[in-house]
Amino acid sequence: MSRKTSPRVKRTADARRPPGMADVARVAGVSAQTVSRVLSGHPNVHERTRVRVLAAVEQLGYRRNNAARVLSSGRSRTIGVVTMRNHSSSGGRITAGIENAALAVGYTVSVATTPSLDTSAVEAALSRLADQDVEGVVLAVPLIHTNRRIEQLTESVPTVTVDGSRTAATEVVAMDQARVAELATRHLLDLGHHSVWHVAGPAQWLEAVERREGWRLTLEAAGRPVPPVLEGDWSPASGYRNGLVLGRVPDVTAVFVASDEMAFGLLKALHETGRRVPEDISVVGVDDIDLAEYGRPPLTTVAQPFGEMGALAVTHLLRSITAPDTLPEPPTVEPRLVVRSSTAPPRTAAGAS
Structure with missing residues (x-):
């Protein structure tokens, strides 16, 4: 009994899956990109190709209601x-x-x-x-x-x-995230700091990786030591945790933090460990969020438009x-x-x- 009904179950399951762009492309014998261009009303599509794609859309019932709306106007906008x-x-x-x-x-x-x-x-x-x-x-x-x-x-x-x-x-x-890091690090070096520590964003974020690399290259180009990187996750809590560490390292005088939100957490931790900003430690963030100019002290940062x-x-x-x-x-x-x-x-x- 189960053997006789299983094909029907499979067909029912397949019927519940709406046809996709790849299905239209396969039936029409074109690429998915060509299907997209036809449905978006691109002018640079051969008329025979357009007719073939629209016939496949009709045959498969591809997103019938939405496709009809697009085809009537030529654009979804x-x-x-x-x-x-x-x-x-x-x-x-x-x-x-x-x-x-x-x-x-x-x-x-x-x-x-x-x-x-x-x-x-x-x-x-x-x-x-x-x-x-x-x-x-x-x-x-x-x-x-x-x-x-x-x-x-x-x-x-x-x-x-x-x-x-x-x-x-x-x-x-x-x-240019490397440029972001260069601006922050160079500013601190130009003020006279011997080196700059870095609280980085998470490694799976491309912008965090590029800022870390820009910071390192700027220090190396200036012939300055490169301290170990401290890892953050963009949150104020991660900045606070790293600030508790940095606040207990006597020779830290400058920190480049990969985001303003982490920088605010770091400022709180430095205050709790008795390190004054900027008298003892200078701090630069990134983003120029709305709160940056209202911090205590107001935060030096690299603004991104x-x-x-x-x-x-x-x-x-x-x-x-x-x-x-x-x-x-x-x-x-x-x-x-x-x-x-x-x-x-x-x-x-x-x-x-």
């Missing part, structure tokens, strides 16, 4: 954004920049969050956006590793990243959607050092001057 769930304020500011720029040109934004940087989680977020017929995607997560499915999705849908990560098909609007990055990502994504054959060099957004009261010359240098 929607941009997808992949971002981290419960990420720091920087992620929200990038998303706000994307939304403002998209709305200004008549596009809506659909956000898919991922709980982690695991490739399967990022793949799931991209797949959700692809199923909504977005015309393009801004990948606002630090994608260091990819898999075959992520490569396929970013090839089939125009994609721009905003953090320097890339797949084979993505375009990048990047902040997140809204500008989001807006530039939209500009380049729309160019990729409407004119896919033009590939200008993507921009690198320049960071800016904001000097406040948390940095000063070391006491020995101040006393000698």
